[in-house]
Amino acid sequence: MRLAQRTILGTLAVAAIAGAAAVAAPPAVPATPAPIDRVVAAQPFVLDDAFRFEWREEKPDARAGYLIVIKVNPDLVYPRQTLEPVLYVGNQVAQRVNVGYRSGHVVAIVPAPLDENGVVQLDLAKTPIWFGTPELPERINAHAIEVELSVARAAGITPRPAAEVRAALAATAGRTTAFRDAHRLVQSAAELIRVYSPEEQDLVEGLLVPLVTPE
């Protein structure tokens, strides 16, 4: 601006700036490793069509696991373009489907193998769930997960109480649900978001839009 008056205004502004706090800066990233507050709901699932799990460097195919709903410190999941704390479930990175900052509830997909009987091999009562060092999940490999797990254990992070996990399973009836593919799985996750994080209605609607080619 070439307005002469801006010099004066600028000077006044500068004088005021020393005490002018930022208006709405994002919350600081909490220290990690950080435990979650609670497992709220958990539902095992299997898929007819495996999908490529993009949330770790190896990008393995996944066709079973758990849909979980967890209660967390919202600052851990404030949406940032910079590095965010990574959600781990045991030896796996979890796929966060929603943001969860306002509600404090995160819906996540946790891939897990199936045993020979088709049962999802993940015991949430024996598996720690925590937020680890901020990173891009696509850059995290098995070795990095091992390191994060040992750091979490050293920090005293333990699996959630068995009673809490039982209650979480009961919240979804605990039965393994079969979906055709990842798209249907995410749409199921959207229904959980609708229940546990209703502030994210636009996300829910965005996930539930009809397919171009109907079934």
Place this chain on the structure above:
Amino acid sequence: MLVRLRCVAALAVAAVIGTASPAYAGGAGCDADIDGSGVVDFPDLLTLLASWGPCPGCPADLDGNGDVDFVDLLSLLAAWDTVCADDFVAMDVVGELLDEYPHFQMVKAFNEVTPILIAIDPHAHPSIVGAAANAYVVASKTAAEWDGDPSLTDVRGAPQVVGFGGPDIQDATVALSGSLSGNGGTEFGIAYDLVVDMDMNGELGPGDFIDGYDADGFRVVRKFTAGGPLTVTTVTYSGGSFLAQRTYYPTDIASMGQLPLVIMSHGNGHQYTWYDYLGEYLASYGFIFMSHQNNTVPGIETASTTTLTNTDYLLGNLGTIAGGVLAGHVQTDRIAWLGHSRGGEGVARAYDRLFDGTYTPSNFTIDDIKLVSSIAPTDFLGTNSANPHGVEYHLLYGSADGDVSGAASCRICQSFSLLERATGFRASTYVQGADHNDFNCCGFNDFTGPASTQIGRPEAQSVAKTAYLALLRHRWDGVDAAMDYITRQYEDIRPTGVQPDTIVDHEYKDSASSIVIDDFQSQTSTSVSSSGGAVAGDVSNRIENRLDDANSSFSWTTADPMNGMTRGRSSDSTRGTVFDWNSDRFLQFSILPAIADWSDRTTLSFRACQGTRHPNTTAVQEDLTFTVTLVDGSGTSSSINIGAYGGGLEEPYQRVGDGSGVGWGNEFEVIRIRLADFLVNGSGLDLSDIEAVRFEFGPSFGSSVGRIGMDDIEVTN
């Protein structure tokens, strides 16, 4: 005898020319324009007198009788002041007055109701002084149309009688009367040509002046912060996992031809449904806009994948999406990728993957991606992967971004690194007081800056919308007037509807036809430019180096002369120079003879910025100005203060943090000066033989003190 005759002739002439005013003729009397200057005037008379007497074949023997005599003299006097142009003169005429030299700025764009002036430099065209003429504002025509039909029809209903004073250009300006519409529907305003019909014969012909013969003369532009005239239809659908899309298109698309495609890739924690403001806006001007679900949380690779797969999906399913209404109406070889934050890096990475050949799409090729634009992108992947390469690249950024902050202490937050890596056309739009999520509808408010500077989401989006429309119309449709909105100082022109105190800085570099004087890349010596010429001066503390704040803080320290430069990391090559002054100082770039002829170029271009938190910057909180001087081989010089056109180098955004002091990252701005401006009022500068470009600083030349960075000094078109 001969001497006496010449005296008699001179006396006769004196009586003729004392009251003469220019007369315009295409041919009659023009034999008397002996020297072919275009005007019958004193040099012709002197030539005739010098040839007096027997002189068979002499040009001054106007009647061809073998003698230069009284008959010839009388013929010359009868034709006195006749303008004898062989043709009309095509040149810039339309513009606006300036307070200082060059006194008049030729421009291509006017907002509606802005006064429009015309000017002709009497020093270059002395015959216009005192002449009466008709000024016509004509609906723009192509050169072929002008050649086929030179008749003049004024869109105002009748031409305007004008006269030009002298002796200087500021005395030879005329305000156009009447008002001109800028409502061109989906077009970028309305294009007009301006003709000064000197012989007042109602046709474009010899001796006339035209601004707009082979391109638009100028455009009047309506309030384009508002949407366009087309009704828009929006459809939301999914093609499967991470293939949800929302597409906006003109409702009446079935009756339209092929429309260019703009694709938006959102950022982390954002939704694809959050860009209605831009989708509806661009579709209302005749674009198809698709915003897609973007897999940003895992990282940039996955984000880039969803940009690629969603582009493929859309193009591969045009026959079914929205009932197939888009089929045949998508200009599939004219695609722009826009991305926000992680998605902003993702679109650059997506292009990089096409460039590297590591991703092969099914329904498009790299050549179909004509433009990539990132809104506050991250830079996780760095030089080799977050790289737009040679695609036309644009960056939109808000200075109050609390997320991708641009801070020196946050390497992955330095959005401008992506701009620096772009090797083709590149431009940026830096919006003071805008935060990260102002560029979508619904992200969290992350505004970080002095509260009084917050411009808010509607204002930030007005800037974004108009920047994109101007950029796309300029780059894709060749609209010169649109370029004005992304190159001229925002103090000089801004879209109607953007608030008058909103501060926006432009960068713009199109080196395709440039003579590069110094890009500070290939030659690291401070005494030699990259073009090989000597560099000399007495500015203080000058160094050249990578544009990379070296100490992770914006606090000023002499140990970090590139303070505030958040534009590259160690693997990047971008470089520039920094220096300061406290009294009159200069920095001069000598021009080698091989690149001294600038007569076929139009513009001197460079970019510069104030150095944040430097004592010289904080000492004067205002736009910084200085003077640019061109010197030719004969020592003639011409100088222009960059502030003459309005604005200057913006003071850095007054944000705190990232160290002590006030001021955020350095805000480069492009400065483009028409070379013709250096010729105004008979400067005598010879553009075919430029010997030096000299930048002059200090109280005699602009701001009394300053600290600046400078780069990309070029002569271009």
